[in-house]
Amino acid sequence: xxxxxxxxxxxxxxxxxxxxxxxxxxxxxxxxxxxxxxxxxxxxxxxxxxxxxxxxxxxxxxxxxxxxxxxxxxxxxxxxxxxxxxxxxxxxxxxxxxxxxxxxxxxxxxxxxxxxxxxxxxxxxxxxxxxxxxxxxxxxxxxxxxxxxxxxxxxxxxxxxxxxxxxxxxxxxxxxxxxxxxxxxxxxxxxxxxxxxxxxxxxxxxxxxxxxxxxxxxxxxxxxxxxxxxxxxxxxxxxxxxxxxxxxx
Ligand SMILES: C[S@@+](CC[C@H](N)C(=O)[O-])C[C@H]1O[C@@H](n2cnc3c(N)ncnc32)[C@H](O)[C@@H]1O
Numbered sequence: 001x002x003x004x005x006x007x008x009x010x011x012x013x014x015x016x017x018x019x020x021x022x023x024x025x026x027x028x029x030x031x032x033x034x035x036x037x038x039x040x041x042x043x044x045x046x047x048x049x050x051x052x053x054x055x056x057x058x059x060x061x062x063x064x065x066x067x068x069x070x071x072x073x074x075x076x077x078x079x080x081x082x083x084x085x086x087x088x089x090x091x092x093x094x095x096x097x098x099x100x101x102x103x104x105x106x107x108x109x110x111x112x113x114x115x116x117x118x119x120x121x122x123x124x125x126x127x128x129x130x131x132x133x134x135x136x137x138x139x140x141x142x143x144x145x146x147x148x149x150x151x152x153x154x155x156x157x158x159x160x161x162x163x164x165x166x167x168x169x170x171x172x173x174x175x176x177x178x179x180x181x182x183x184x185x186x187x188x189x190x191x192x193x194x195x196x197x198x199x200x201x202x203x204x205x206x207x208x209x210x211x212x213x214x215x216x217x218x219x220x221x222x223x224x225x226x227x228x229x230x231x232x233x234x235x236x237x238x239x240x241x242x243x244x245x246x247x248x249x
Contacts, residue, residue, distance in 0.1 A: 015207030024199040029096035052076030060131035067138025071101030091117035120146035136164035140207030167240035
């Protein structure tokens with residue numbers, strides 16, 4: 001089914017997060033959107049606007065958004081495809097995050113289907129059944145090798161993959177300064193905002209630090225068999241949007 005055996009290490013989970021062991025997203029679901037504003041100083045809104053534009057610009061009828069969280073990306077995608085015959089599956093492992101997504105996407109009923117799914121294994125999604133698969137700020141907190149294999153499996157030949165994720169500022173000294181700033185500020189902000197729930201920022205910080213560079217992620221996607229791999233850095237490279245295609249043949 002896959003073009004070749006994946007060449008990634010057996011575990012490629014940058015944050016070493018396992019939803020089975022820590023329901024952190026369940027605990028912070030109600031505060032998640034405010035935490036995003038706090039941790040990124042509001043800049044995540046710009047990243048999400050851009051990735052939504054990229055998703056909406058791809059030719060799809062069926063879109064699966066993995067690790068959809070509170071539906072923040074889809075809320076920005078759906079207005080661009082209103083009135084068109086589209087099917088959107090919003091999936092996440094956390095029922096609490098999905099409950100918020102359900103409320104926020106209520107006006108889109110009929111277009112959006114919500115499903116509790118582990119991005120690493122989605123047995124209820126048929127192979128070769130979706131035209132586009134997107135995952136935003138979720139790849140660093142799951143085993144990306146497994147998640148990308150699942151993306152490959154569920155995509156139709158010619159289907160598109162869109163990934164928004166933490167990345168690297170190409171000028172190394174600036175990247176180092178950014179990581180130092182995050183290491184100093186995030187625990188303090190996180191501690192204050194979550195009332196001392198250390199998990200929320202611990203995973204985020206480790207995921208940012210250990211996620212591959214934009215070039216390395218592009219190479220991993222090629223090794224998984226995707227073609228037309230490209231990336232766009234945002235905010236100097238703090239995050240990047242990768243796009244790729246499952247080959248037609
Ligand atoms: C940082 S949030 C991103 C949410 C949303 N995509 C956004 O950009 O706002 C990460 C989400 O990934 C979900 N998640 C974590 N591990 C997962 C897994 N293995 N499969 C599916 N979702 C997962 C969490 O429940 C959480 O909602």
